[in-house]
Amino acid sequence: MATFDISSQTTPHRRLHRFAVFLIDSWEARIGGAILLVFAIMTVFGSVLAPYSPIEIAVGLPNEGMSTAHWLGTDVLGRDTFSRILCGARSVVIVPLVATMLAFVLGGIFGIASGYLGGRFDAVGSRLLEILLALPPLLVVLVVIASFGTSSTVIIISVMLVYSPRVARVLRGAALGVATKEYIQAAQARGERRLPILLRELLPNISSVVLVEFAVRLTYAIIFVATLNFLGLGVQPPSPNWGAMLFESRVTIITNPIATIAPTMAISTLAVAIGLLADAASRRFGLDDTSEIVR
Amino acid sequence: MTPALTVHNLTVGYLDRVNTAEVNVVVRDVSFDLHSGRLLGLAGESGSGKSTAALAAIGYKAPGSVLISGRSQLGDVDLLTTSVPELRNIWGGQVAYVAQDASQSLSPLMRVERLLAEPLRLHLGLRGPTLRKRTLALLEGVGITDPESALRRFPYQFSGGQQQRIALAVAMACEPRVLILDEPTTGLDVTTQAQIAKLIDRLVKDSGTAAILISHDLALLGTICDEMAIMYAGEIVEQAPALANKVAPRHPYTAALLDAVPRVDERGLVVGIPGLPATTAVNDCCAFAPRCRFTTDTCRAHHPELSDYGQGHTVRCLRSAELGALSSQRHPPVASVLGSNANTLLEIQGLVCSYRDSHSPPVVDHVDIRIGGSEIVALVGESGSGKSTALRAIAGLHRPDAGEIIYDGVPLAAQVTKRPRTQHRDIQIIFQDPHASLNPRHTVASIIDRPMSILFPERSASDRRERVYFLLDQVRLDAKIADRYPHQLSGGQKQRVAIARAFAAEPRLLLCDEIVSALDVSVQASILELVAELTSQTGTAVLFVTHDLAVVRAIAERVYVMRSGVILEEGSTDSVFEHPEHQYTIDLLAAVPRLVAVSRD
Incomplete structure (x- = not known):
C-alpha cells in the first residue's frame, strides 16, 4: 500500500517533478526558461565573467565596433560594452525583482484580505486603491526620488508603492472569485480561523493568478526601472546599468549602433523571456481543474 | 407508415x-x-x-x-x-432542437419577438402582419399568458419554466x-x-x-x-x-x-x-x-x-x-425503525433569515424545526423556498435575523466562529456540488484529515492517518484514492470523500444540502444507501435538505414541507406522503411522475 504524507498536500519531490514536467512541456517555457537561466548566471557571476572592468575608461578606443577583443565594442569613453552588460545585469534584475516581491507582499495581503472579508473593509479599501491607481506612476516615483534622493533602496520602495495597488486589485478579484466557493464555506463550518483558511484553502487556488501577475508585473518593473535609469534617476554613473548605457550611447546610435543595440536587446530579451514563462504558466494553470496535470 | x-x-x-x-x-x-x-x-x-x-x-x-x-x-x-x-x-x-437550459440557449440580447421571428423569416419567409400573427399564436400555443407584452420582453425577464416554454415555441415555429x-x-x-x-x-x-x-x-x-x-x-x-x-x-x-x-x-x-x-x-x-x-x-x-x-x-x-423478465431488488420497506425521536437534539424556534441587500420579505420566516436524537429529517421545497438558507443558519454560515437554534439544550451562537470546538465537531455540513466543496489543491487524504487535525488536536498524525483509511473504507473508496486530487475523481467518488470528511469529525448532527441532486441516478442511490447506513451505525441525526420528494421518501423518517420561507406541513414521511393535508403538498406530490402508478393502469 502506498504511504503518504498526510501533513503536506504535495511532497517536495512531486512538486519538483511537476515543475520539471511543466518546464519541458511547452516551447514557450523551454525558451523562456533557457533565456532566464542565462540572465540568472549573468546576475550572479557577471562581474567574474566580465573580461574587463566595467568602469575602467579607455580599455579600448572610444566608439569601437565589434571586434575579437571587444565583442560588443566600446562606448564613448572606451569602456568595454560586453563587460558593462554583464555587470549591469545585477541592478536591472535585482532591483525590480525585490520591488515586485515587496509589492506582492504588501498589495497581496491587502487585496486578498479585501476580497475574502468583503463588506466595509473591502468598500473602503477599494476606494483607497482607486485613489492610488489614479496617480501616474512616473510622477509618484519622481516625487519620492526628489524628496529622498536616489539609491537602490529608494527606487525599490517607490516602485513597490506604485505597483502594490495594482497587485492588490488583481488579487482582490481573484480572491473574490474563490471566497464564495463551497470548500471555503466547509472550512468556515468546521470552525477554522481566518488565517489558515486564507493560507490553506484560498491561496493555493489563486496561485496561478499570483504567478502570472507576478511575471507580468516583473516585466513592467524591469522596463520601468530601466526607464528610470535612462532618465538618470536610478543608479548613478559610472556603475554599469542598461538603462543608463542606453542614455549615454544614444548620441552614437548611427556611428556605433552596437553600443545602443546591446543594452536594448538585453532589456527586451529579459522582458520577453519572463513573458514567455508567464504565458506558459497561465496556459498550464488554466487547464488545472479540468485535466490531468498531476502525472 | x-x-x-x-x-x-x-x-x-x-x-x-x-x-x-x-x-x-x-x-x-x-x-x-x-x-x-x-x-x-x-x-x-x-x-x-x-x-x-x-x-x-x-x-x-x-x-x-x-x-x-x-x-x-x-x-x-x-x-x-x-x-x-x-x-x-x-x-x-x-429539424429543431431544444437544449436543457433555456436561460443559456435563448440569446439574452434578443427580445422574444426577434427570437421567434428569426426562424419564421428564414425558413418560411414570413413578413409583416402574418409574421406577427404567427409569433403571437406560437406563444399562445405554449401557454404564455399575455403574449402581446411577452413579445417585447427579454428572456431573462421570464422564469425558468416560461423560458423553456419560449424555447419550445421557437423550436416549433x-x-x-x-x-x-x-x-x-x-x-x-x-x-x-x-x-x-x-x-x-x-x-x-x-x-x-x-x-x-x-x-x-x-x-x-x-x-x-x-x-x-x-x-x-x-x-x-x-x-x-x-x-x-x-x-x-x-x-x-x-x-x-x-x-x-x-x-x-x-x-x-x-x-x-x-x-x-x-x-x-x-x-x-x-x-x-x-x-x-x-x-x-x-x-x-x-x-x-x-x-x-x-x-x-x-x-x-x-x-x-x-x-426472462427481471423483478425488483429493492429493499423491502423497513419496519418503521424510527430513530429515537424522544430526546430532542436540535430545536429551531421562530427562525427568521433575510439577505441584507434586499428589501424583499425574509427568505426564512418564523420556521420551527425539531430533530430527534438519531432521526433523519427532510426539509423539502422548491428552489427559492429558503430551505438551504435555514440549513446554513444552523451551520452558522448565515446570521439569522431572529429566532433561536437550540442544540442539545444550549442555544447556538449565530456565527460559527463564536461556537465552541465541541459544537464544530458535532454539527457537520455536506454540500450539493462535490466539485465545489472539495478544495482542488488538496489531496483526498489531506481533505479528510483536516477536520480531525483541527477538531481533535490531541490525536497523533499516525492515528489520524489510520482513521483516514478507515473512513475511506467506510465510504467504499479504495485506499489508493488517498493520494489523488479531487479532479481525478468522479462526481460520486467526490461526494463520498465529502461524506468521509463530514464523518471524520464524528458528528451528532449531519446537515445535507441537496447532496445527491448533482449525481447520476445509480450513483445517487448508492450515496443515499451510504448515508443511511453510516448514520444508523453511528446514531447521527440528519437534516436532509432537498427538492426531490422521491429522495425524501427513500431516506427520511420525518419531513417538513417548505414554501416561500414558511413550513406548510410537517409529519412522518409516510403520513405526509400518503395523506397530505396542505394543498401545496398535494400539488407537489401530484406533479411528480411515477414509475409504478402508470404501469398499474
Missing part, C-alpha cells in the same frame, strides 16, 4: 484528448426510427452517449467528434452526408418534422417540470412532429413517451414500448436503474449500482458486465447483439432469454 427520421447504425467517436490519433467511441451502432406524432424517450446516465447520439443524428458534428459510420434519413436526405450550409436550411426548419429535446425539464422545479412535460406531450401530438426526449428521469419518460430506449456505454441496451418497459425490464441495467430511482409512492431505500458508468463503447464484451449481478464468463468474452422479443421490444443481453 414511413418514419419521419430513420437512424441506422450510427457510430460516433471523440478524438482522444491526450493522444489525438486515437478515437474513443462514445456512440456505437445506434439505430432507431422516429414516427410523426410519437415521442421516443432516450434514457441513460451521463456519459452514456444519449445527447451525442441525438445530436449526431441530425447531422451536428460537435467539436472533436468523428462520425465513424451511419445513416440518418430525413425523407430523401441523409443528414449525415449533407454539408453544413445545406443543413442550415434544414435545422430550425424541418416552423412546424418541424423532427424535434430533439435534450433534457428540457432538468433543473426545473417539480411542478414546472410536470407542466412542461404535459406541454411537450401536447405539442408533439398536435403538430405530428416526430420527437426524441432525452432525459435521465425514467419516471418522466415513462409518463409521456410512446417508446423508450435505454442507453449504456454508447449503445441502446433495451428498447421497448414505454409501458412494457416499466412493467418488465429484460436488461439487467434497466432493472438496476429502476431499482435505483427513488419513488414517492413507495417506501424503502433505493439500491445503487456498484461501480461507475462506462464512458466509452466496448466491442469485445458486454459493457455492463463489470456492474451486473448476472455476469458470467460468457458476458466478459462476448459482445451481445440486440435480440427481439416481439412488439418492438429489443434487448442487448446475452442472458436475456434465460433470465
Whole structure:
C-alpha cells in the first residue's frame, strides 16, 4: 500500500517533478526558461565573467565596433560594452525583482484580505486603491526620488508603492472569485480561523493568478526601472546599468549602433523571456481543474 | 407508415484528448426510427452517449467528434452526408432542437419577438402582419399568458419554466418534422417540470412532429413517451414500448436503474449500482458486465447483439432469454425503525433569515424545526423556498435575523466562529456540488484529515492517518484514492470523500444540502444507501435538505414541507406522503411522475 504524507498536500519531490514536467512541456517555457537561466548566471557571476572592468575608461578606443577583443565594442569613453552588460545585469534584475516581491507582499495581503472579508473593509479599501491607481506612476516615483534622493533602496520602495495597488486589485478579484466557493464555506463550518483558511484553502487556488501577475508585473518593473535609469534617476554613473548605457550611447546610435543595440536587446530579451514563462504558466494553470496535470 | 427520421447504425467517436490519433467511441451502432406524432424517450446516465447520439443524428458534428459510420434519413436526405450550409436550411426548419437550459440557449440580447421571428423569416419567409400573427399564436400555443407584452420582453425577464416554454415555441415555429429535446425539464422545479412535460406531450401530438426526449428521469419518460430506449456505454441496451418497459425490464441495467430511482409512492431505500458508468463503447464484451449481478464468463468474452422479443421490444443481453423478465431488488420497506425521536437534539424556534441587500420579505420566516436524537429529517421545497438558507443558519454560515437554534439544550451562537470546538465537531455540513466543496489543491487524504487535525488536536498524525483509511473504507473508496486530487475523481467518488470528511469529525448532527441532486441516478442511490447506513451505525441525526420528494421518501423518517420561507406541513414521511393535508403538498406530490402508478393502469 502506498504511504503518504498526510501533513503536506504535495511532497517536495512531486512538486519538483511537476515543475520539471511543466518546464519541458511547452516551447514557450523551454525558451523562456533557457533565456532566464542565462540572465540568472549573468546576475550572479557577471562581474567574474566580465573580461574587463566595467568602469575602467579607455580599455579600448572610444566608439569601437565589434571586434575579437571587444565583442560588443566600446562606448564613448572606451569602456568595454560586453563587460558593462554583464555587470549591469545585477541592478536591472535585482532591483525590480525585490520591488515586485515587496509589492506582492504588501498589495497581496491587502487585496486578498479585501476580497475574502468583503463588506466595509473591502468598500473602503477599494476606494483607497482607486485613489492610488489614479496617480501616474512616473510622477509618484519622481516625487519620492526628489524628496529622498536616489539609491537602490529608494527606487525599490517607490516602485513597490506604485505597483502594490495594482497587485492588490488583481488579487482582490481573484480572491473574490474563490471566497464564495463551497470548500471555503466547509472550512468556515468546521470552525477554522481566518488565517489558515486564507493560507490553506484560498491561496493555493489563486496561485496561478499570483504567478502570472507576478511575471507580468516583473516585466513592467524591469522596463520601468530601466526607464528610470535612462532618465538618470536610478543608479548613478559610472556603475554599469542598461538603462543608463542606453542614455549615454544614444548620441552614437548611427556611428556605433552596437553600443545602443546591446543594452536594448538585453532589456527586451529579459522582458520577453519572463513573458514567455508567464504565458506558459497561465496556459498550464488554466487547464488545472479540468485535466490531468498531476502525472 | 414511413418514419419521419430513420437512424441506422450510427457510430460516433471523440478524438482522444491526450493522444489525438486515437478515437474513443462514445456512440456505437445506434439505430432507431422516429414516427410523426410519437415521442421516443432516450434514457441513460451521463456519459452514456444519449445527447451525442441525438445530436449526431441530425447531422451536428460537435467539436472533436468523428462520425465513424451511419445513416440518418430525413425523407430523401441523409443528414449525415449533407454539408453544413445545406443543413442550415434544414435545422430550425424541418429539424429543431431544444437544449436543457433555456436561460443559456435563448440569446439574452434578443427580445422574444426577434427570437421567434428569426426562424419564421428564414425558413418560411414570413413578413409583416402574418409574421406577427404567427409569433403571437406560437406563444399562445405554449401557454404564455399575455403574449402581446411577452413579445417585447427579454428572456431573462421570464422564469425558468416560461423560458423553456419560449424555447419550445421557437423550436416549433416552423412546424418541424423532427424535434430533439435534450433534457428540457432538468433543473426545473417539480411542478414546472410536470407542466412542461404535459406541454411537450401536447405539442408533439398536435403538430405530428416526430420527437426524441432525452432525459435521465425514467419516471418522466415513462409518463409521456410512446417508446423508450435505454442507453449504456454508447449503445441502446433495451428498447421497448414505454409501458412494457416499466412493467418488465429484460436488461439487467434497466432493472438496476429502476431499482435505483427513488419513488414517492413507495417506501424503502433505493439500491445503487456498484461501480461507475462506462464512458466509452466496448466491442469485445458486454459493457455492463463489470456492474451486473448476472455476469458470467460468457458476458466478459462476448459482445451481445440486440435480440427481439416481439412488439418492438429489443434487448442487448446475452442472458436475456434465460433470465426472462427481471423483478425488483429493492429493499423491502423497513419496519418503521424510527430513530429515537424522544430526546430532542436540535430545536429551531421562530427562525427568521433575510439577505441584507434586499428589501424583499425574509427568505426564512418564523420556521420551527425539531430533530430527534438519531432521526433523519427532510426539509423539502422548491428552489427559492429558503430551505438551504435555514440549513446554513444552523451551520452558522448565515446570521439569522431572529429566532433561536437550540442544540442539545444550549442555544447556538449565530456565527460559527463564536461556537465552541465541541459544537464544530458535532454539527457537520455536506454540500450539493462535490466539485465545489472539495478544495482542488488538496489531496483526498489531506481533505479528510483536516477536520480531525483541527477538531481533535490531541490525536497523533499516525492515528489520524489510520482513521483516514478507515473512513475511506467506510465510504467504499479504495485506499489508493488517498493520494489523488479531487479532479481525478468522479462526481460520486467526490461526494463520498465529502461524506468521509463530514464523518471524520464524528458528528451528532449531519446537515445535507441537496447532496445527491448533482449525481447520476445509480450513483445517487448508492450515496443515499451510504448515508443511511453510516448514520444508523453511528446514531447521527440528519437534516436532509432537498427538492426531490422521491429522495425524501427513500431516506427520511420525518419531513417538513417548505414554501416561500414558511413550513406548510410537517409529519412522518409516510403520513405526509400518503395523506397530505396542505394543498401545496398535494400539488407537489401530484406533479411528480411515477414509475409504478402508470404501469398499474
